[in-house]
Amino acid sequence: SSDSNTLGARRSFMSVSPSSGFVFTQHSRPVDDLRRSRSAGKASWLSTRTTSPSRTSAHVPSSHSAALTLPPSSVPALAPLPPPPPPPPLPPSPLLLLPTCSSSSAAMSDLDAHIETLKQCKIIPEDEVKTLCEKAKEILMEEQNVHHVAIPATVVGDIHGQFYDLLELFDVGGQVPSVNYVFMGDFVDRGYYSVETFLLLLALKVRYPKRVTLIRGNHESRQITQVYGFYDECLKKYGNTNVWKFCVDVFDCLCLSAVVDNSVLCVHGGLSPSLDTVDQIQDLHRLQEPPHEGPMCDLMWSDPDDDIQGWGISARGAGYVFGPDIADQFLYANHLELIARSHQLAMEGYKYFFGQLLVTVWSAPNYCYRCGNVAAILTINVDGVIDFSVFEPRPTHLRKVPDFSTRMPDYFL
Numbered sequence: 144s145s146d147s148n149t150l151g152a153r154r155s156f157m158s159v160s161p162s163s164g165f166v167f168t169q170h171s172r173p174v175d176d177l178r179r180s181r182s183a184g185k186a187s188w189l190s191t192r193t194t195s196p197s198r199t200s201a202h203v204p205s206s207h208s209a210a211l212t213l214p215p216s217s218v219p220a221l222a223p224l225p226p227p228p229p230p231p232p233l234p235p236s237p238l239l240l241l242p243t244c245s246s247s248s249a250a251m252s253d254l255d256a257h258i259e260t261l262k263q264c265k266i267i268p269e270d271e272v273k274t275l276c277e278k279a280k281e282i283l284m285e286e287q288n289v290h291h292v293a294i295p296a297t298v299v300g301d302i303h304g305q306f307y308d309l310l311e312l313f314d315v316g317g318q319v320p321s322v323n324y325v326f327m328g329d330f331v332d333r334g335y336y337s338v339e340t341f342l343l344l345l346a347l348k349v350r351y352p353k354r355v356t357l358i359r360g361n362h363e364s365r366q367i368t369q370v371y372g373f374y375d376e377c378l379k380k381y382g383n384t385n386v387w388k389f390c391v392d393v394f395d396c397l398c399l400s401a402v403v404d405n406s407v408l409c410v411h412g413g414l415s416p417s418l419d420t421v422d423q424i425q426d427l428h429r430l431q432e433p434p435h436e437g438p439m440c441d442l443m444w445s446d447p448d449d450d451i452q453g454w455g456i457s458a459r460g461a462g463y464v465f466g467p468d469i470a471d472q473f474l475y476a477n478h479l480e481l482i483a484r485s486h487q488l489a490m491e492g493y494k495y496f497f498g499q500l501l502v503t504v505w506s507a508p509n510y511c512y513r514c515g516n517v518a519a520i521l522t523i524n525v526d527g528v529i530d531f532s533v534f535e536p537r538p539t540h541l542r543k544v545p546d547f548s549t550r551m552p553d554y555f556l
Contacts, residue, residue, distance in 0.1 A: 300485030304334025328360020332371035413445030467497035492519025
């Protein structure tokens with residue numbers, strides 16, 4: 144149903160930041176007002192214990208207990224044997240090959256140093272990027288296609304390499320690890336600093352794996368990044384394509400969606416006609432370049448449309464458009480209350496569709512440095528209340544622009 148009255152009370156207010164003069168608009172609604180009843184199963188565990196029969200000692204007759212007396216021997220006593228040679232050294236135990244506490248502390252210290260370097264919008268050496276990406280893949284591979292996140296949590300939309308606006312986002316929403324972040328993809332392309340943006344997020348993920356969730360967007364792709372800037376940026380900043388290769392291998396390991404507090408589905412694009420349940424998303428094979436069609440493609444490319452019912456053909460050439468009936472059916476079947484996604488520019492930072500069944504969150508202010516939009520992040524507090532924090536681009540005196548004395552890339556024109 145698209146009737147907003149069924150989605151709980153909604154309140155809105157505006158406040159002016161005394162420091163910046165920016166107007167912040169927030170809307171809130173309690174998630175618990177929408178929660179559907181669910182049955183909870185119980186499991187009982189049976190434990191059994193077997194008692195071993197007691198063992199009895201053998202009885203030795205007293206007639207055999209007397210000591211025997213042997214006649215004296217005429218054989219001379221033998222010389223004592225030499226001591227046995229020492230055993231050969233054992234191979235090192237696998238446990239000894241594990242990192243020690245000191246090496247683990249050193250690794251964390253190095254990682255903290257990389258984070259500080261990246262926060263200054265400086266790149267880290269290529270060999271360190273390789274190590275970071277390898278560690279990130281190990282962590283990401285432990286996550287399922289649908290990553291479950293507890294509240295409180297903050298949901299972030301597209302960033303697109305706008306590094307200084309990411310720093311502004313952290314100033315508005317809070318720093319990691321004090322805040323639990325869910326990033327809904329499109330970390331790279333079009334912005335000036337895709338390398339620094341993605342590597343900073345990746346370093347934060349490795350340093351605080353339980354506090355940062357990275358969802359794959361349609362731009363986390365080998366084909367797309369060769370067209371919209373990330374490939375060229377890696378080549379320019381490192382002199383080769385190795386860093387690009389390390390990063391796109393990490394893209395394959397990113398999860399496809401997240402569920403916050405068992406009530407809010409976070410996905411980059413939208414729904415798919417091939418997927419009726421969250422469990423079906425879990426069953427997808429994600430370790431690949433996104434295909435041109437199919438459910439994995441749809442999750443990254445589809446869009447909502449208030450003007451249709453059912454499914455429609457997308458003008459993007461990938462994914463579908465879907466109406467309010469599709470969103471309502473999916474939410475009801477999976478006991479969810481809201482779909483949060485990004486993928487589309489929202490001039491006000493966020494935009495509701497289908498009443499309040501779905502919301503688009505956009506986190507790249509002044510997109511492509513020319514669109515004039517504001518950005519937003521979505522927060523869900525411990526009570527399940529949803530709020531939006533709206534913010535503008537980072538002030539000019541706190542950011543820098545690359546030197547474009549050479550030819551400006553086409554994707555900025």
